[in-house]
Amino acid sequence: MKELGQCGPYTLRRWVAAGGMGEVFLSHGPTPRGPGPVAVKRLLPQAKDDPIFVQMFLDEGRLVKGLRHPNICAVYDLGEDHGQYYIAMEWADGVSLEQLITRARGRGGLPVEAVARIIADIANALDYAHRFRDEQDRFLAIVHRDVSPPNIMIGLRGRVKLLDFGLAKARSQLTKTQPGTVKGKFGYLAPEQLTGDVDARTDVFALGLCMYEAMTGEAFFNQETAAETVMNIRAYTSPPSAIPKRREVWPELDAVIKRALWPRRELRFQSAGEMRNAIEQALLDRRQRVDAKRLESVVRELFPEKKPLEDSVAPPPIAPTPIASAKDLDELEVMEELELITLPKTLKKNGLVIAVIAFGAVLLISAAALLLL
Template identity: 40%
Template sequence: MGEVRAGHTLGRYELLVPIALGGMASVWAARTSGQLPRIVAVKLLRAELSDDPDFEAMFLDEATLVSQIHHPNVAETIDVGEEDGVLYQVMELIDGEPLNLVLRESKARGGVPLPVALRIVGEAALGLHAAHELRGRDGKPVGLVHRDVSPQNILVGYDGSVKILDFGVAKAASNLQRTKVGQVKGKYAYMSPEQAGSEPVDRRTDVFTLGIVFYQLVTGRHPFLAENEPATVRRICDKTAAEPPRTLVPSLPEDVGRIIMKALAKPRDERFATMAELRRAIEQVSLAAPLATSDELAALMQQLLGPRGERRRAAIQEAMQIARERSIDTDYPPPQPSSPAAVDPPGRTLVERGAMAPRSSPPPGGRARRWLVPVASVALAVLVALGGAYLLRSSPGPRAPHGRGGLIAPTAGSIKAPLLRAARAASKAVRGRAAPGERAAP
């Protein structure tokens, strides 16, 4: 694929404006085709990742799996596909900012208030627990682990919502890079000891990394950050526990400090066994340190990053207007070609892979068949009428009855009436309003 610009289409998605750029992908706001366009987020993976056939296969499979997670604290995966050698993922567009920006902006204002920190971590735990509990078609847990829980992958909405991002990309990349010597997937500063040591991981890996995020929210510091990445990894993997957060923030409630330290336990057996346990622990301490409401979180987001959100919304609206002007007719788009390849340019999507139910749509040639039936009915009725007229002209006229029960030749009126009724009914069937008691000719 060449340079991607606004107006470029990937399958049924038209790119509008770039909204984020990361190490693995760029993210665009896009609109879907059709009479009721929806604004979505389309993530384009880097070319070097898309070129790897192993990564491509795992990415498509993992994204198919992740699309089955439906939870208010998880960003919904709508579609995934490949086109012109580029893999892309389609997600709901969330009007919000990544948590790392919230941390940066709040630092100058004395840090994130504790009730807000408790709410963010508690909501993130709910989303992660929903992913961990995902089951396959056989009813068994699939063992999904995020493996990349970090402030960049926790999105805070301007409406006060909290969403987890990037399940599929993180797990697929982990599977790929695990097979390559010397490579470990994930941000080095947000790994569990077992993950950094290339050991098998489970949901407690996500508990540890969410504990790192929790620590940052209440103290403003990373618990293991050192002068460089290798030193940071060594601090994560050694047996020395993190410095208790209350040594940095003496006003922090003791129960909150204990929750953080339990999530950050180096032996995984000493951590919370599930995200649900972590969430319950937060709810128990919220009596002394109540959680912020979604309205309070929304108000904080507006104070910290409101102008940034307004600029992005304005850019998307402007791009939408340009896209409308580029369309021939937004309200009544021209009929699409009946060929599936023409409707959706080359590329594989979840619908085509059978992972997501497609919308009901007429089969190829369906429009033609809908018009063929009434037109054929009218033609048949006209032919029958002409045949009847010919019979009338050639008829010798009425014959006298042959006694009781004898046959009587049909008169012109007895022939015309049913023919006219049939023709009238066929004509009204074309207009879709047959009169009561009338029906189209067979």
């Protein structure tokens, strides 16, 4: 395999994906288990000179490097090489929950018990992150803010991972969100995210939306435009039932979805751990033991063409994603007219408007690196 250069101690072997600010390479270098495959993410030249995005990139790396959980994609290293910042992350073969949902639509949907296990594992990861304290025992009040099907990965060996803390909010960050700025994918926003007032229950709401979509095959809020989606969220008054869309959904799991999706935070599960426990109880009551082997069989049945890294032929890289299209900018103007978001002038001036609402989407190159095999 032709090498593409060096980034710190990591040998870049294949360019995988690019976004508006960064690119990811399949690389080889040190890992906790010895030399092996690594995903290396680094800023693009047009972004690496912007101090705002450099700091956001560093915030993400420092934050996730401290997290150690089997259901969170691990960061091995945060470094700088000849003025180029990079994050070295765990490389895992698998597919996203979004890909699973899409592939399963014409095949009767995902198994209910498999969805329950995936969501319970992500709730477990979120509960850990929400409660996390650093080495000085400081509570960081982490909120992911971008829990969505593209950021949930199920490995070819059935391991479930939460990806991309590029939008995460924590007390340790040096960069602060501007008042009124919306961060996250519009279709997975909790009502309170429209004002920027978030806490751990915001992630619970987003996970409830993921669970609804995985059970029914349909996204709950998504409309054709961002403005229409946000207006749907503003008009939202009561949680949905998944059963009318799919009769196989267990009533006890439907109750989990509905409780997670209350517009008023005080009526939701008050922690991701509480949501996890409710799902685990439903699985226990139904005598359903769903482990990694069961999830592995689901992934392999839906994606028989997927092969582990050591057995696979490298796919062609995907084309870079532009910073913003004309349609994106038109929608942002509509959003400003609705007075739903505030865009920092410095970002507008630099032509990086889209990053305010979709920094996680731009940095989803980390997820793409893990999912493209």
